[in-house]
Every structure is written in C-alpha cells, then in structure tokens.
Amino acid sequence: MNSVSGCDPLALSRIRPEWSAAVPVTRSQQITLGVASAIVLGLAIWQPWGVAKAFVILSTLFYVAQTFYKLALTRFSTSRGAGTPPAAAEIAAVRDEDLPVYSILVPMYREAESVAHLVESLRRLDYPPDKLDVQLLLEEDDAETRAATEAISLPPGFRVTLVPPSRPRTKPKACNIGLDLARGTYLVIYDAEDRPEPDQLRKTVAAFAKAEPDVVCIQCRLNFYNPRQNILTRLFTAEYSAWFDLALPGLSALNGVIPLGGTSNHFITARLRGLYGWDAFNVTEDCDLGIRIQRAGYATRMMDSTTWEEACSRIRFWIPQRSRWFKGYIQTYLVHMRDPFAMLRELGLARFLHFQMVIGGGVFAALLNPLFWAMAVLWFLARIEALTSLFPGAVFALAFLCLFAGNFAFIYMGVVGCYRRKYWDLVKYALLMPAYWLLMSYSAWRAFFQFFGDPFRWEKTKHGLFQQGAKS
Amino acid sequence: MTKARTINTDSTAFRWVLGSVLAAAYFAAGLWLNIEPSHEAAVRDGICRQLLAGETAGRQGMVSSGWWGPLSTLVSLPFVFLASGCSFSIGPLAASAVFGAATVGLLCQILRLWGAGRWRWVWAAAFAINPLFASECWKGTGTPILSCFVLLATYSLGAWIAHRRIRDLVWFALGTAATAAGGLDLAPWVLAAWICFAVAEFRRKGGAERSATLIVGLLPGLYVVAIWVLMNWLIMGDALYFLRSLFPRVCRPEPVVTAVADWVLMAGGFVVAVAGLGLVRSVWKRDSAEAVPALMALALIANAGLAARTGMLWDTAFWVAILQTLAFLMVGRWLAARSAGGVAAWGVSIPVAGLCAVLLMTRGPEAACDLTGGGAGQSAREREHVSRLAQLEHHVRSRCGGPAVKVFVCGYDGFGLLRIAPKGVFVRALDFNFDKAARDYYGQSLFILVHRPVGRAGMDSLHWKFRDIFVQGGPDTLYDEDWGEWRLFEIIQGSSARKE
16 A cells, blocks of 8 residues: 555646636626626627627538538547557557656546456556556455455556545545556656556557657557447447547647557656646646646647457436536536637637637537427428528528538547447448537536536446446 | 558658649649630539538539539549639639549559659659640549549559558548549449459458458448439439439430441540550450559449440540550550660560650540630630620520519539639529429529530430420520520419419
8 A cells, every 4th residue: 555645636726726627717807797798698689680690600611510510520539640650660669677666547446346347458458567567456345345456466557545534525536646647757647447458558668659759648549348238338439439539530630639548648747747647626627738748838639559448338327428528528628718819829729729729629529419409300390490491501501511510520420430440340320420419418518507507527437337236 | 563652741741842843843834825614614613612501502512413523523622712812713623623633642652652764754744744634634624633543543453452551452442432422424433443443352362351341442432323313302302313313315326336446436445545455465464453454444434434335424534534544554564664674675665655755645635625715704604604604694585574483504514614603693403303493493584594405414404304495495495595505494484373
C-alpha cells in the first residue's frame, strides 16, 4: 500500500482556479448569460416570430457548419498525421534495456469483478515487468474491491494506492494521487475493464521518440470487445468507430484540439505534472485536459493502437454515462470560455474554432436535434404552413441539405467506421443510428438540467455486465 | 499494376490555389468572350432564384422532373445566392466553372496516383482547353458537374477493385450518388456502374464482407433515389411524379441500330476505339484500373444509344463532353503505364498522345458558343425574352380589356423565360391544373403559354398530363396565337369551375 500523505489531488483548483470547474459558472458568466437571456426573452415577447426565424436561421447555419466540419474530419482521417503508428522496425529498434519506466494508473471503484481480468490484461502487455509501475487506485471505503485485490497475488510492478474519502468523489481526484506517486517517465490511464493491445506501450515509446518536441500526449483508439452483445452495444460500437477511427484522427491530422478519451491516453509524466494533472471537479477530466494541453502550447497525437473496452449494454446505465459525458463537455466549455480572448490568443483561430465545433457544437447539436426533428416530422405529416415560413428561401435550401444530406452523412460515417474496423456484420446496424441519436439527445437534456442541479455528481458506469452475462 | 500511393496533403493548398485560378479563368473567359449562357443555365438560375425566394415553384423545379435533376440546381444555389443582385445568369456559370476546374484537377490527381510524371500537367491542360469541354464550362451547363462525378466514380471503382482501399469505395459511392442526383439521362450508366461493382464483389469470397461492401458502396445512391421519391411525395403529392415523363408519346424514337450508328459516327467513334483498345489491353495486362474506365466509357456510349433510341438525346455536346473526359482518362492511363519506359517508349507515346489529343478535341459536335450575348449585363436571349414578354402582356391585356388577367407559363422553360420578368400578369406553372387555376383566379381572364414539345420541354408535366395539348389544346382552351416556340391558349372558364 502506498502512503498518499503530501499528495494534493485538488492542486489545479487551488493553483489555477481559472482552469478548474470547481466553480461551474463564474459570476461574469452568470451576468453575461443572464443579460443575454433577458434580451432574447424580451425580443421573443416583442417579436416572437422574428426571434423564432432568427433562431432557425442561426441553427441551420450551425448545422451546415457541423456537417461540413465532420465530413472534413472524415476526409482528413486518411491523411498523414492522422495517427499512423511507428513502423515495426522502429518499435523493434528500441531495446528492452533502453525502455523507460512506464506508469499505469487504474482507478477502480466498486469493480471487484474486474480485478482478475484487469491484472491478466496488464500482465499480457509486452513490456519488461521491472519497468512497469502499475498503480491500482482504490477508494479506501471500497471494501469489496480491496478484498478482491487482496485475494489475488499481484504480479511484480503492481501496487495498490488507497484514495482517502473526500469530496469531490471523482476519478480525476484518484488519478491525481496516482500521478503524484508515479515513477515512470511515461504514464497512461486504463479503466478496470480495459484490454490494451499488448504492444501498445512499446509503440507509444517509439511514437514519443519520433514525435515533435511539443507532443506530450498520445491518445490510442478505443473500441469494444462486446460489440455484438445487443443492439445498444452495436450502435455504441458504430459511434465509437466513427469517433476514434475517423473524427479524432482527422482532428489530429488537422492539428486541432483533441478531447482525450477516458482511457489509453499516454503522457510524458513530468509535463503532466506541470499541468497540475486532471481537474478533480470536471466529470470529463480527460476532455478538459486535452484542451489544457493545447492551451499550454503542447500537442496531442493519435496513434493507431486499440484498447478494447466494455460497451455499456443496458440503457439504464448507458444514459447516466452519456449524461456525465455531456455534462463534462458543458463544464469544459464554460471553463475555457471564461476568457474567450485569452483562449483565442493561446490556441489561435483555427484551434479555437475546432474547440467550438467539437466541444460546444457536440453538446449544442444534441440539445437542438429533437426540436428540428419534431419540426421535420410535423412538416411531413401535418404540412403546417407556419413551419414553412420559418425557413425563408435560402434557409429552406440549407435546412433541406442538413436534413437529408447532413443526417445521412452522420449515419454514413458510422457505416464507414464499422467497415474500417472490419465489423462487417455491424455495418447494417449503423443504419439505425437515428434511434441512437434520440438516446443521445435525451442524455444531453438530462445533463443540461443536472449541470445546474448537481454539477459534480459522478454517475459511475456499471462495468462487468458482459462477463456476468457470459458466465450465466 | 501500379503501386498505390497516398495523396500528398502537403500540396493541398497548392492544388486549391491552382484549382481556384483555373475556375476563375474559365469564368472570366466566359464573360470576356461574351458567351451567351445556355438555356439550361437560365432555367437553373430561374429555379434557384425561386428557391431562394421561398416560392413553391422553386421547390417543385428542384425535384419534379427526372430530366432536371436536383444536383446542378443545388450546387448552383450558393453561387446564385451570392450573385442574386445580378440579372445575368452568373450563378450557374460560376458553378460550371468551379466544377470544370475540379474535373481538370481530379484528372491530374488521378494521373499522379497512377504514377504519371510532370507530363500530367500537359495532358490535364490539353483536357482543360478542349473546346467542347471549355465551352460547356463557359455556357454554364450542368455537363462539367456531371463530368466531375462520372470521372470520380469511374476512377474510384477501378481503384477499389485494384487496391480495396476504403476511401476509393466511399468516393465511388458518393460519385455514383451524385451522378444519380444529376438526372435520368445518366441513370442507365449509374446502374451499369453499380452492376459492375456488384459483379466485382460477387467474384470475391466472404458473405459478411461482401454485404457490408455492397451497403457502403450502394447506400448513398439508393438514399439519393429514396430522398428524391420522398420529396416528390412531399412537394408534388405523387412519389413518382419525376418519373412520369419517362415514356411520353412526344418523343420520336429511332430504330436502335440507326440511332447508335449515327451517334457513334458523328461523335463517339474515336472514343469507342479508345475504349475498345483499352478494354483489350486491360484484359491482356489484367489491369482492372484500366478495364473499368473502358467499360464505363462503353456503358456511357450504350446509355447515349439508348437515349437516342428513345428520342431522349437532347444535347449531343453533353454526352460527348463526358465521353471525352473518360477518353482523356483512358489515354492518360496508357501514358502513365508507359512513363516508366525509356526513350523508345516516349518516342511512341508522345506522337500517339498528340494525335489522341487532336482527335479528341476535333471529333464530335462543334463547341457551339453563341457570341452574341453581352451588353449591360444582359444576354441577347434575355433581351429578346423581355421584349417578347412585354409584347405578350400588351397582347393579352388588349384582348381582355381589363387588368384582371393571368398568363400561366408552363414547364421548365418558364423558369428561363420569366427569370427576370416582373410579377403581375405572368405566373409560373410547373404542375398546371385547369380546375385549380380557375378556382384560384376566379373571374379573371386566364391564358396558358405552352412550349412546343421538343427536347426536354416535351418531358414537362403538361405534356404527359394533357397529351397533345400543344396541337389540340387542353380542356376548355381556345387557341390564341403562336409566340415563337410558344403557343398561347385562352382558358374558357366553364360553369363547373364557377360552382366550385
């Protein structure tokens, strides 16, 4: 067991409070949002039809931008810089004795059933055991997982770090403690149910060696080992394949801001400490860290190595997980938009726009979609003429483009993502993505309301359902 | 078989700049040479303007005819929007110029991927200045737009079969989908491309992979067709409205042998020879990347023959320009395959390439550019339209002796005719209905203006809804007068209409 005395998991919120979501909405943001809302409300009372029309026009322009943006990301996902791994010869050239110590952080909470699988997966990593520094980050009051850990003999290089109970009770807080105690030159986060490809650490070492000096993080691709469990996991897989195999590599190729995925992000430990680790108050601390890396002048790259995770297979667990992600995106957006001009200065215009499209745009689209779907359905079925007048001339043409070409483009990206992953049988299921978007929009609205009511609530995703199902 | 090469993104900016310069050059040349925009450009411009104005006629114009596919309208729309203050049909001209440049750029890029050296610039330049293709760009027709997508689909299909890279599969799918959205003219060709693709897949093993590949390759095209059907149902109230003109009586079918033979001898003979030789050579060399363009060129010739046979070959220049594009591709492939050879190979290649270029540029219909346009931003045709409309308005007003008069200008040609006409007497009518007109304009003097059913005008809904209307008139109509290609009828409002 490690002693955690002296560790400060909330360092970021103390030293750089302007970068932390500890205060979800600052006073100046409250005033700005309040004034803007009052103006819109006033205009809506005075000229309701005009405001509705303006809203439709702006939303349509946003949809057009979002569609072309996603298509551009897909196009660039096949170009250089999109995450080509180092060549086999480059990986083989690194001798075992030259490999640095590699820290692996595995935060766990109530995941007793995953411990054995996790240890087995990490043991399979092709890396000298004496150069592995694996920390299982357990909550002190999680007796179940602690007992499961004590019940098996941990291989050499593994250790348990107990996280004392305190608020906020989040994964990043545990990770910060692990970061303080890490011994490796490089550091990676894995979740308890993860199964990284065995050569991932070697590939990463080789990738860091040949990367530009400003690269401090390498994000590997994530996908699922239970894609065919049910229809939800099939759709989830289609979405992940499109996101990690098309969109993020495209972002990497365009040198845009990359919102890190929850796991398999590899860091240069010293640089990560310099950034004060993760924000313990942000429920998508990975996404936030991805932006901070860019704002600090560093870069993230994608790498073509996959970590296999468990796809959430029940809607009642999937919705809280997705709500947490959306809520985290809202937190991240508001944190970084506290001073938009500083952000613009630090990121430059192109990356600033990437941030708007990926972080702000992702949430905004999910919130907005139900409204426009409802209008489309009403128009199709009831031919309400009033709706037509909301879409004047050019806006009608653009909305037409978004409705038919834009939505199709997003479905097709899921199809292509599955195809690229060689999930031949899942390709046809990707056609059902619109049903999945309904769940996403529901989660987005849930997250939106939760953000104002309970911003730091961490809705833990239930893992191990696949193993349980397999056993039964 | 050449080695697959990845696209060099470092030169993306360079290619964009070059493409923009070429597009600007096409556009500027069209304006500088004072070329009359095509009738098609004027109609497209009219549809776009109606769409931008939020008029139902614009929406109907976009989807209601298989012969005026939505692709060219949609790609022209942003340009028409930007040039909405201009009375000239500048939007379609700009769209054609941009897609003309894109076609040239795509040809050049394909040659680069095939391992061609710097000579590819010369070959692409020869294609760019090819009078027929250039004139299509200058006149603002939809030909450069469709050429671009036909070229993309053809190359991508060959590349997919040869290398099985997913991006080629996606480009093939998008290329054929866009071509399908271009109209019914090339529908048989799209079908042939899909069959070619499916046959190639069925020759491979792997059931699940095959069905996945078919979904990825065919989905966009099938989706486009489904959306077209849906929009017809939503806007026209009849899901198959755009297909109703497929076999109207107004067409004059020709015996198939005569039609194909005439057409081949007139325009496509050389291309047929190139395609045939390309096919033989590809079988000999087992080179699918060369076989596919040859097959697709032959399919295009067959498509044109079918159009001629059914009396639907409106515009020879359209077919020849697209065929020339594929011919330039095929000869480029042959040259690329020989580029690795020594001086002897080049000694043969250069004269052959020169001869091919000359033959491709000189065979086929003349690049018919009307140089009578220009002057104060208005073309000769538009000046004629304005003058004719003024005379027509004067005529109907004098006939009725009152202000309450309406003239329904039927069919797509009405978009061109009324593109810049003031509102008032004239009403666009794409889906004309006598009863509805009598109800909506009860008590007014009503006329309809019907275009002679020649070419695409014969496919307008008026001609398949009211057979022989041009010759015999419609229900409750009285012949009034001929106005060039148009015929004016007066609608006699019966008691039945008044009761409603």
